[in-house]
Amino acid sequence: DGGITQSPKYLFRKEGQNVTLSCEQNLNHDAMYWYRQDPGQGLRLIYYSQIVNDFQKGDIAEGYSVSREKKESFPLTVTSAQKNPTAFYLCASSRWGQETQYFGPGTRLLVL
Amino acid sequence: KNEVEQSPQNLTAQEGEFITINCSYSVGISALHWLQQHPGGGIVSLFMLSSGKKKHGRLIATINIQEKHSSLHITASHPRDSAVYICAVRGSGNQFYFGTGTSLTVIP
Numbered sequence: 001d002g003g004i005t006q007s008p009k010y011l012f013r014k015e016g017q018n019v020t021l022s023c024e025q026n027l028n029h030d031a032m033y034w035y036r037q038d039p040g041q042g043l044r045l046i047y048y049s050q051i052v053n054d055f056q057k058g059d060i061a062e063g064y065s066v067s068r069e070k071k072e073s074f075p076l077t078v079t080s081a082q083k084n085p086t087a088f089y090l091c092a093s094s095r096w097g098q099e100t101q102y103f104g105p106g107t108r109l110l111v112l
Numbered sequence: 113k114n115e116v117e118q119s120p121q122n123l124t125a126q127e128g129e130f131i132t133i134n135c136s137y138s139v140g141i142s143a144l145h146w147l148q149q150h151p152g153g154g155i156v157s158l159f160m161l162s163s164g165k166k167k168h169g170r171l172i173a174t175i176n177i178q179e180k181h182s183s184l185h186i187t188a189s190h191p192r193d194s195a196v197y198i199c200a201v202r203g204s205g206n207q208f209y210f211g212t213g214t215s216l217t218v219i220p
Contacts, residue, residue, distance in 0.1 A: 035210075042116065042198070042210030088153055099143045099202060103155035 003027065006091050006104035013111050021076045021107045023091030030096040032074035036060060037088040037106075049074055050096065078109065085111045115139050118199050118211035125218050131186040133214045135199030138180065146173050146184050147198040149213065155198070158184070189218045
């Protein structure tokens with residue numbers, strides 16, 4: 001089945017540790033996105049990538065890093081520099097020039 | 113001030129009621145999206161609008177470009193419609209802006 005997957009669904013980490021969230025899509029989409037969702041707030045864009053080996057910062061990129069070595073994969077690393085990492089993280093993808101984004105199921109990160 | 117404002121924030125309805133969720137935006141847009149977020153967190157795209165009206169089953173979405181306003185209507189609401197509905201717009205600079213969502217609960 002075609003789709004976009006994120007793993008794991010829940011992730012617990014100690015404060016000060018880096019953690020990498022996985023996002024994979026087999027939709028042959030060019031563009032991929034990472035969003036953060038906090039209670040009472042709209043989705044906020046962390047990073048996006050329109051083609052392999054290229055990515056751009058979104059509104060809240062500080063404390064995060066990404067890579068786009070393959071078209072299918074866009075992992076997000078939450079570094080120890082991110083002050084409030086506990087949140088729900090959503091990955092999305094879309095065709096180049098197309099409006100509709102397809103979302104993954106999300107990863108809920110809890111930093112203790 | 114958020115670029116996208118939704119109302120109401122929370123909505124409870126009896127099964128069968130007609131429901132309206134509103135979205136106002138303050139930026140120039142190329143398109144407006146209505147998204148549905150299920151209790152587990154997954155998000156599904158319901159509509160993409162750049163003008164007029166679209167209908168899919170019991171869902172109807174309208175947009176008024178001049179007034180910078182969109183509405184999502186649900187006819188004959190059902191408990192399975194319970195979810196968070198999110199309005200999002202793509203600005204002229206290619207940026208997406210998201211509303212904070214409307215949490216809908218439909219009671220049997």
